[in-house]
Amino acid sequence: MNMKMSVAIEDATPVVDAEAVRFEFRDAMSRMAAAVNIVTSNGPGGLAGFAATAVCSVTDSPPTLLVCLNRSASVYPAVTANGVLCVNVLSDGHQDLSRLFGGKTPVEERFAAAAWSELATGSPVLEDALVSFDCRIVRRADVGTHDVLMCEVEAIRRRDDGHGLVYFDRDYHRAGPGKA
Ligand SMILES: NC(=O)c1ccc[n+]([C@@H]2O[C@H](COP(=O)([O-])OP(=O)(O)OC[C@H]3O[C@@H](n4cnc5c(N)ncnc54)[C@H](O)[C@@H]3O)[C@@H](O)[C@H]2O)c1
Ligand SMILES: Cc1cc2c(cc1C)N(C[C@H](O)[C@H](O)[C@H](O)COP(=O)(O)O)c1[nH]c(=O)[nH]c(=O)c1N2
Incomplete structure (x- = not known):
């Protein structure tokens, strides 16, 4: 496969090495602020949870979120087998929890x-999340290293206090x- 790509960087020098492109992309992405979430799942595939920033709203009819999940993550088999997940939006003060769910920690220790x-699907709902979207995965597309999961919302729980x-x-x- 031809891995040659080019991206524009600050001095407009073309970058043609795939590893350098990946590095450059990540470095650029570090400048895009994103809400932090813990995505959880439970069911026949077992209990799973991971930190995720690649989450966004797709449509309100039917209410749908997308979640990007790396296929090499330890949680991948469980989430896909369960077919359900809950997006728990974190508040300030949840940094340690995010680190736990983003590291190489055993699942029992995370939870x-x-x-x-x-709520509706059996996926774990974080008690003090800013908001939790309990979802069923209705569609999946594999893109590069990740699966893009289309998740239809079946139940929502929210609190009105707290910071993001x-x-x-x-x-x-x-x-x-x-x-601002
Ligand atoms: N979308 C993701 O899969 C994603 C997002 C954020 C962090 N992470 C994980 O957390 C680690 C630490 O991240 P960091 O922000 O401190 O430093 P980093 O340099 O690894 O990543 C910088 C930014 O690039 C993006 N990114 C990182 N890994 C990615 C991937 N595999 N696919 C698509 N986009 C990706 C994210 O927006 C991230 O904030 C990463 O190495 C990665 O394992 C993954
Ligand atoms: C702030 C932040 C944000 C994200 C992540 C990490 C961190 C720290 N991770 C990585 C993900 O949480 C990690 O791969 C899982 O915890 C799985 O790790 P194990 O394979 O179980 O060790 C991650 N992974 C993913 O597939 N999609 C995402 O959107 C994100 N976002």
Whole structure:
């Protein structure tokens, strides 16, 4: 396969090495702030949960989110076998929980660090999440290293207090009230 690609970088020098392109892309992506979520799942494939920033709203009719999941992640077989997941949106103060769900930690250890309940699908719902979207995976596309999961929302739980947690420049930041 021809891996040659080119991207524009600051001095407009073309980058043609695939590894350099990947590095350049990630470095550029580090400048895109994103909400931090813990995506959970439970069912016949077992309990699973991972930190995710590649999550966004697709359509409100029917209410649908997309979640990008790396096929090499340890949680991948469980999430795809279960066919359901819950997107738990984190608040500031959840940094340690995010690190736990983003690292190479055993699944029991990840879930022992917080309190969980359930809504419609049986996926774990984080008790103090800003908002939780309990979803059924209705469609899947494999793109490069990731699966793009289209997730139809079956139940929502939210709280109105708290600040958001944003990942930016490879670190966690508070998203608070007040206009920019
Ligand atoms: N979409 C993702 O899969 C994703 C997103 C964020 C972080 N991560 C994981 O967390 C680690 C630490 O991330 P970091 O932000 O501190 O440093 P990093 O340099 O690895 O990543 C910078 C940015 O690039 C993007 N990115 C990273 N890995 C990616 C991947 N495999 N596919 C698509 N986009 C990706 C994300 O937007 C990330 O914030 C990464 O190495 C990766 O394993 C994965
Ligand atoms: C802030 C942040 C954001 C993300 C991640 C990490 C971190 C720290 N990770 C990586 C993901 O959480 C990690 O691969 C899983 O925890 C699985 O790791 P194990 O394979 O179980 O060790 C991640 N993975 C993924 O497939 N999609 C995503 O959107 C993200 N986003």
